[in-house]
Amino acid sequence: MERIPILKMGDYLLVSIQIDMHDKLAMELKNDLAEKISKTSAKGVLIDISALEIVDSFIGRMLGSMSEISKVLGAETVIVGMQPAVAITLVELGLSLKGIHTALNVEKGIKLLDELVKLQ
Amino acid sequence: MDENTTGKETVITLRETNDIVNARQYARKLAVELGFNILDQTKIVTAISELARNTVIWGKGGKAIFEIIKKGNKSGLRATFTDRGPGIPDVEKALEDGYTSGGGLGLGLGGAKRLMDEFEIESEIGKGTTVTVAKYK
Numbered sequence: 001m002e003r004i005p006i007l008k009m010g011d012y013l014l015v016s017i018q019i020d021m022h023d024k025l026a027m028e029l030k031n032d033l034a035e036k037i038s039k040t041s042a043k044g045v046l047i048d049i050s051a052l053e054i055v056d057s058f059i060g061r062m063l064g065s066m067s068e069i070s071k072v073l074g075a076e077t078v079i080v081g082m083q084p085a086v087a088i089t090l091v092e093l094g095l096s097l098k099g100i101h102t103a104l105n106v107e108k109g110i111k112l113l114d115e116l117v118k119l120q
Numbered sequence: 121m122d123e124n125t126t127g128k129e130t131v132i133t134l135r136e137t138n139d140i141v142n143a144r145q146y147a148r149k150l151a152v153e154l155g156f157n158i159l160d161q162t163k164i165v166t167a168i169s170e171l172a173r174n175t176v177i178w179g180k181g182g183k184a185i186f187e188i189i190k191k192g193n194k195s196g197l198r199a200t201f202t203d204r205g206p207g208i209p210d211v212e213k214a215l216e217d218g219y220t221s222g223g224g225l226g227l228g229l230g231g232a233k234r235l236m237d238e239f240e241i242e243s244e245i246g247k248g249t250t251v252t253v254a255k256y257k
Contacts, residue, residue: 020141020144020145022137022138022140022141023137023138023140024137024138053148053162053165054144054162054165054166054169055166056166056169056170056173057170057228057231058169058173083162084159085158085159085161085162086162088159088162089159089162089163089166089235090166092163092231092234092235093166093170093231093232093234093235094230094231094234095231
């Protein structure tokens with residue numbers, strides 16, 4: 001069965017979404033991530049969406065709830081790599097991704113995570 | 121919307137959430153074929169995804185019909201979503217951001233309208249809903 005892998009890098013977890021996500025896969029990722037955070041006591045989560053061709057309201061909501069769940073479990077989340085066309089479309093759609101940290105790329109995302117974790 | 125269609129129609133069945141991906145992928149293929157730029161492709165596919173989800177979740181299933189259309193010398197893509205679900209009691213309200221019949225963020229209809237060039241909705245309580253959207257090059 002297809003699954004989105006969650007990699008551990010020190011205190012952080014790295015999720016790279018490389019396929020067009022159907023709803024069930026998104027729900028599974030949400031559950032897998034919560035379990036992995038709890039198992040590894042990760043302090044931060046980096047979600048790379050550079051391969052995502054769209055973010056509709058469902059995926060946007062899913063990213064938001066993953067970030068909230070992580071927070072409750074003691075981990076900060078940064079979403080990285082959103083394509084410019086996706087960003088423009090998202091705003092026009094009316095989705096603001098309020099409360100979600102974003103960064104341009106993985107490198108900047110890690111830096112932001114370092115800062116957020118320091119503030120904890 | 122009375123422009124000429126080119127005659128070719130493609131029907132995508134929308135019964136379960138996995139079918140939303142089919143609608144998205146077909147919309148992308150058509151948008152690429154028509155030569156839309158990457159931003160317009162993204163807008164089209166996102167709008168199609170929202171409307172397909174509405175059909176599956178609120179409409180209890182239905183279908184999407186895709187067509188290549190012409191308006192003057194412009195070509196475009198049209199998608200018609202039909203369901204035989206419960207219908208929308210207040211269409212005006214359903215187009216407002218933040219409106220939701222439960223569970224969602226209520227961005228689907230209003231958002232899809234903003235992303236496309238044309239948007240029409242017809243809904244009858246107990247009979248179902250038809251949403252038609254189009255975008256031109």
